Amino acid sequence: MASRRGSKQREAILRILQSTDIHPTADWIYDQVRKVIPNISLGTVYRNLNLLREEGLIREVTIHGSSSARYDANLEPHHHFICLRCNSVYDLPIHGANLNVESYLGGKNFEVKFVKLDIFGICDKCRSEGTN
Numbered sequence: 001m002a003s004r005r006g007s008k009q010r011e012a013i014l015r016i017l018q019s020t021d022i023h024p025t026a027d028w029i030y031d032q033v034r035k036v037i038p039n040i041s042l043g044t045v046y047r048n049l050n051l052l053r054e055e056g057l058i059r060e061v062t063i064h065g066s067s068s069a070r071y072d073a074n075l076e077p078h079h080h081f082i083c084l085r086c087n088s089v090y091d092l093p094i095h096g097a098n099l100n101v102e103s104y105l106g107g108k109n110f111e112v113k114f115v116k117l118d119i120f121g122i123c124d125k126c127r128s129e130g131t132n
Contacts, residue, residue, distance in 0.1 A: 010048045012036050014057060017073035023061055023080075023089035025068045061089065064118065079116070083123035090123065 016032045017024070024032075030045045049071060052058045061070040063082055074091055081090040101112055 009033070009037060009040060009044060010052060013045060013048050014052060014073065017052075017058055017071055021074070021091060023070040023072050025070055027068075029071065063087075063089065064120075079119065081119045081121065081123070083126055084120055085122055085126040088123055088125075092117075092119065 012033050013029060016029055022028075026042070026046055026049060029049070030040070030042050033040050033045060049058070049060075053060050053071075056075075057073070059072045059075065061072050061080065063070065063080075066087070070089060072091075077094045079092040079094060081092055082088070083090075101115055105112075
């Protein structure tokens with residue numbers, strides 16, 4: 001019975017992550033899951049996020065300068081734009097970016113597993129609001 005309960009919790013967490021593109025923190029996910037499973041604990045959310053990450057169903061996104069991990073259910077290759085004012089994280093598709101990784105390696109015999117590019121700036125919303 002415990003595995004079924006855990007499965008129900010994981011499924012709820014995964015559904016919530018798949019329904020948003022805001023790259024939420026565990027606390028935000030916890031608040032959303034509690035609407036469906038009121039007695040879930042924050043520790044259970046963290047454990048299930050770790051399991052989902054280990055199973056390759058979500059990614060943990062770490063943002064330079066932030067103490068909170070974010071989570072992403074978009075498994076397609078992409079980079080991120082991070083707003084320095086509101087801390088929003090936006091997906092950037094790779095297909096338009098031509099990043100020649102080999103030129104950065106300088107002929108070294110490294111095996112590249114993945115490339116992570118975070119671009120920091122001010123998002124459209126913050127620019128239009130004129131916030132400082």
